[in-house]
Amino acid sequence: MTQAELNLATTSDMVELPNLRRSLWDRRSLTSAGLSIGTWIAALVACVPLFSVLIMLIIRGGSKISLALFTELPPTAFEMGGGFGNAIVGTLVMVGIASILSVPLGITAAVFLSEFGPTTKIAEITRFCAKTLTGLPSILAGVFAYAAVVLVTGTYSAPAGGIALALLMVPTVILTAEESMKMVPRIMKDAAVGMGCTQTQVVWKVVLPTAMPGMITGVILAVARAAGETAPLLFTALFSNYWLIQGGKLEVMQPTASLAVLIYNFSGMPFENQIELAWAASLVLVFIVLVLNLVSRAIGERKI
Amino acid sequence: MATNTGQTIPDSDEPISSPPTGSEVLFDRIFRGFTRGCTWFIILLVIYIVVEIGGKAFPAMKEYGLSFLTSTTWDVNKGRFGILPEIWGTLYSSLLALIIGGFFGVTMAIFLTQDFLPHKLQMVFKNIVELLAAIPSVVYGLWGIFVLIPIIRPACDWMNAHLGWIPFFGTTLSGPGMLPAALVLSIMILPTVAAISQDSLLAIPPRVKEAAYGMGTTRWEAILRVMVPTAAHGIFGALVLGLGRALGETMALAMLVGNSNQISLSLFSPANTLAAMLALNFPEAGRNETQVLMYAAVILLLITLVVNVIGQVIITWASSERGSK
Amino acid sequence: MTAALDTQEITSGDQPTNGRPAIDCKIDELYYGDFLAVRDSHVPIEPKKITGFIGPSGCGKSTVLRSLNRMNDLIRSFRFKGHVLFQGQDIYASEVDPVAVRRHIGMVFQQPNPFSMSIYENVAFGLRLNRYKGNLNNSVQKALERAGLWSEVKDKLKNNGLSLSGGQQQRLCIARAIATEPSVLLMDEPCSALDPIATRTIEQLMLELKEKYTIAIVTHNMQQAMRVADKTAFLGVDISHNGRTGYLVEYGVTKQIFEAPQEELTKEYVRGEFS
Numbered sequence: 040m041t042q043a044e045l046n047l048a049t050t051s052d053m054v055e056l057p058n059l060r061r062s063l064w065d066r067r068s069l070t071s072a073g074l075s076i077g078t079w080i081a082a083l084v085a086c087v088p089l090f091s092v093l094i095m096l097i098i099r100g101g102s103k104i105s106l107a108l109f110t111e112l113p114p115t116a117f118e119m120g121g122g123f124g125n126a127i128v129g130t131l132v133m134v135g136i137a138s139i140l141s142v143p144l145g146i147t148a149a150v151f152l153s154e155f156g157p158t159t160k161i162a163e164i165t166r167f168c169a170k171t172l173t174g175l176p177s178i179l180a181g182v183f184a185y186a187a188v189v190l191v192t193g194t195y196s197a198p199a200g201g202i203a204l205a206l207l208m209v210p211t212v213i214l215t216a217e218e219s220m221k222m223v224p225r226i227m228k229d230a231a232v233g234m235g236c237t238q239t240q241v242v243w244k245v246v247l248p249t250a251m252p253g254m255i256t257g258v259i260l261a262v263a264r265a266a267g268e269t270a271p272l273l274f275t276a277l278f279s280n281y282w283l284i285q286g287g288k289l290e291v292m293q294p295t296a297s298l299a300v301l302i303y304n305f306s307g308m309p310f311e312n313q314i315e316l317a318w319a320a321s322l323v324l325v326f327i328v329l330v331l332n333l334v335s336r337a338i339g340e341r342k343i
Numbered sequence: 344m345a346t347n348t349g350q351t352i353p354d355s356d357e358p359i360s361s362p363p364t365g366s367e368v369l370f371d372r373i374f375r376g377f378t379r380g381c382t383w384f385i386i387l388l389v390i391y392i393v394v395e396i397g398g399k400a401f402p403a404m405k406e407y408g409l410s411f412l413t414s415t416t417w418d419v420n421k422g423r424f425g426i427l428p429e430i431w432g433t434l435y436s437s438l439l440a441l442i443i444g445g446f447f448g449v450t451m452a453i454f455l456t457q458d459f460l461p462h463k464l465q466m467v468f469k470n471i472v473e474l475l476a477a478i479p480s481v482v483y484g485l486w487g488i489f490v491l492i493p494i495i496r497p498a499c500d501w502m503n504a505h506l507g508w509i510p511f512f513g514t515t516l517s518g519p520g521m522l523p524a525a526l527v528l529s530i531m532i533l534p535t536v537a538a539i540s541q542d543s544l545l546a547i548p549p550r551v552k553e554a555a556y557g558m559g560t561t562r563w564e565a566i567l568r569v570m571v572p573t574a575a576h577g578i579f580g581a582l583v584l585g586l587g588r589a590l591g592e593t594m595a596l597a598m599l600v601g602n603s604n605q606i607s608l609s610l611f612s613p614a615n616t617l618a619a620m621l622a623l624n625f626p627e628a629g630r631n632e633t634q635v636l637m638y639a640a641v642i643l644l645l646i647t648l649v650v651n652v653i654g655q656v657i658i659t660w661a662s663s664e665r666g667s668k
Numbered sequence: 669m670t671a672a673l674d675t676q677e678i679t680s681g682d683q684p685t686n687g688r689p690a691i692d693c694k695i696d697e698l699y700y701g702d703f704l705a706v707r708d709s710h711v712p713i714e715p716k717k718i719t720g721f722i723g724p725s726g727c728g729k730s731t732v733l734r735s736l737n738r739m740n741d742l743i744r745s746f747r748f749k750g751h752v753l754f755q756g757q758d759i760y761a762s763e764v765d766p767v768a769v770r771r772h773i774g775m776v777f778q779q780p781n782p783f784s785m786s787i788y789e790n791v792a793f794g795l796r797l798n799r800y801k802g803n804l805n806n807s808v809q810k811a812l813e814r815a816g817l818w819s820e821v822k823d824k825l826k827n828n829g830l831s832l833s834g835g836q837q838q839r840l841c842i843a844r845a846i847a848t849e850p851s852v853l854l855m856d857e858p859c860s861a862l863d864p865i866a867t868r869t870i871e872q873l874m875l876e877l878k879e880k881y882t883i884a885i886v887t888h889n890m891q892q893a894m895r896v897a898d899k900t901a902f903l904g905v906d907i908s909h910n911g912r913t914g915y916l917v918e919y920g921v922t923k924q925i926f927e928a929p930q931e932e933l934t935k936e937y938v939r940g941e942f943s
Contacts, residue, residue, distance in 0.1 A: 070563060071563040079454075085451055085475075086471050089475050095490055148384070155379070165382040165385050170651075171648065178593040178640075179643065179644055182396060186395045206388075226777060230781040231783070234774075234797060234844070235771030237363055238371060244793070248784070249783070249784045263477060266479075273625065302485060306481075306485045321481075325478060328478070363765065
């Protein structure tokens with residue numbers, strides 16, 4: 040082809056240049072923008088319940104907050120006033136029992152899973168059991184504690200409730216403790232071994248101290264969950280309108296009040312006073328739970 | 344820089360190092376054995392739970408057999424028991440919660456991981472979702488009774504009045520019912536679904552995202568055609584675990600579902616679930632009824648166990664798949 | 669089960685000066701599972717000298733070093749045939765407790781790995797572990813002085829060890845290792861994660877430390893071996909049997925290894941013909 044023919048060819052077969060200009064109105068960008076708007080709306084909608092709950096708690100519960108709530112006993116049917124001091128004590132006692140049972144057990148088992156036998160068959164089975172326990176409905180923890188403790192001891196009691204709560208705490212403690220210990224760098228453990236530590240000394244002197252912030256976070260989260268649980272306590276600790284401490288002694292082998300069960304019981308009553316107390320108790324409970332969550336987060340994010 | 348070999352302090356005459364003492368060696372062996380013992384304890388505990396509940400349920404299981412699962416009467420006096428309405432209620436409420444909570448949860452996960460927000464705002468939303476999970480179930484129940492039901496009742500009654508021929512809107516919302524229960528349930532499983540879906544989406548290697556954008560996709564084409572399918576297994580696992588959570592949830596349902604032994608497609612009719620029934624009937628139950636309730640507990644245990652195990656397996660499989668890529 | 673090394677026989681303080689090696693390392697066969705990692709390597713580690721291990725990657729020099737204090741035991745599939753005589757006793761004998769061995773031999777790793785504790789506690793770690801009854805402050809100061817770190821950290825002993833720079837962390841690890849005055853110090857590529865200035869500081873340190881300690885060092889840096897090592901062991905890789913097995917090619921005085929090697933392979937390596 041001559042040069043003239045080439046020129047002719049290129050000008051007549053004009054190639055269409057792609058349209059690079061930004062356009063909001065073509066179908067693809069419109070769809071994308073629409074979906075983004077929808078997502079924003081969905082995200083905001085998902086946040087509404089939290090704020091609604093918190094606001095209602097403050098409005099309806101906050102108005103009734105007074106010292107009397109913490110010092111007085113729950114009111115009976117037509118009584119006015121009253122408080123839930125015994126419920127707070129009961130919750131603290133049962134969560135305390137649950138922690139004493141679940142934390143040492145959970146951390147010790149986690150030491151095995153992370154340090155002494157991470158790849159053994161028994162470790163795999165234990166991890167599977169822990170993960171299965173995370174899915175245990177809380178009511179079934181109560182059913183179990185009923186069968187294993189209440190029927191055996193012949194009475195509703197705080198330990199029965201505590202054992203049910205411990206069942207719910209153990210998986211969280213084990214799994215978060217194992218995770219925290221695994222995060223301790225391998226080379227740090229090598230250093231301890233190189234210094235002549237026995238395996239147990241490596242764990243006690245290096246692994247546990249280094250993993251402590253993470254483990255505490257896990258424990259506090261488990262405690263926060265246990266404090267809010269109702270179902271496991273319904274027929275293990277039942278409820279009580281009296282203080283746990285009677286005549287100077289801590290009587291635990293009797294039905295025990297708790298904040299969660301109080302809220303549940305009072306929410307169904309047709310009395311304005313009780314319903315107001317339920318809101319106040321909810322405020323206190325949520326406050327405790329939120330504080331625990333914030334504390335666990337603060338500990339977990341502590342830098343060196 | 345000058346180093347100092349530190350001859351200012353004399354060396355010790357005796358060796359500093361010594362082998363581990365007998366008590367150190369002994370303690371090492373004891374402690375290691377003790378940790379192993381603790382793991383055995385956990386395993387035996389799980390077995391004990393199953394055996395205890397199953398054992399107490401056995402007489403009722405023998406007596407009522409499988410008709411327990413298909414009968415709808417619950418008459419303590421006549422000794423006739425059936426949990427079909429509860430099974431229906433459990434499955435229906437959980438399914439509804441899964442659809443609603445799953446949708447919002449996955450959307451939230453996408454929202455938080457696909458560069459919609461600056462980091463600070465991301466943290467704010469993440470915290471909100473985590474706090475949603477922290478609120479105790481009984482408080483949600485209280486909120487549901489006094490806030491949610493009054494709010495949705497007008498809309499529900501309107502739907503019943505005008506669209507009542509659709510089975511889902513067949514009855515009026517007299518108070519507690521399937522819909523408020525399912526709504527609260529979906530709020531409760533949203534954080535679970537969101538958290539696990541987030542993990543799956545975050546685990547996608549950046550090069551996958553780069554490949555999608557490099558082809559000229561819009562943001563949502565990249566998300567829907569590439570990111571979500573890549574994370575599909577993890578998201579599916581998240582949904583299954585969310586379902587597991589919904590199946591086992593007790594208090595919010597006990598307070599909101601209406602505790603009525605009926606089977607109905609209507610979203611507004613009261614119903615009952617296995618967990619709620621246990622919560623309500625157990626405290627007052629006599630010897631006979633207790634055994635039957637244990638039977639119901641076994642069924643609930645089985646359902647939640649199966650769903651949770653499947654969910655765990657999917658998640659494990661999804662993350663090992665990722666690991667090998 | 670295991671008898672501890674008798675403290676009367678093993679002293680961390682005095683070194684045998686009768687020509688006996690501090691550690692006599694004879695590896696006949698060393699396996700990880702079915703994989704033969706090292707064979708036929710007999711290296712005497714001489715007291716109060718620096719013995720360097722050099723060789724191409726994969727020749728097993730780190731493996732050999734870690735055999736000297738039974739660190740390889742941490743790997744499940746590890747199997748050892750040969751002997752490692754530490755002051756007369758074979759540390760692989762069945763009655764020997766590896767934990768006891770490691771009390772008497774110090775190790776510094778490739779990556780600085782101070783514990784997540786204060787600088788003071790890092791150095792005091794070994795002293796506390798061995799229930800040292802003497803003055804802790806003095807010993808900590810002495811170790812930090814010997815490691816050339818004292819002047820830089822003496823006002824911040826309570827700070828976490830991980831807050832130091834890389835070079836400082838490594839010197840902290842050296843201080844930690846020598847605080848208990850072990851007779852032998854093993855160093856596994858101690859400078860590979862450090863910048864040239866920090867490297868130089870640590871090399872200088874080594875030359876001072878050898879007055880008191882026996883040192884064995886693994887390095888992939890030939891010039892470093894030339895600068896610090898008295899004796900050098902060159903390990904090569906044998907690929908003849910379908911695997912990569914390390915073995916001792918040549919051992920001798922450093923000057924001779926680098927200037928007049930006897931083996932052809934050594935010649936090629938020190939000339940930089942492969943690495």
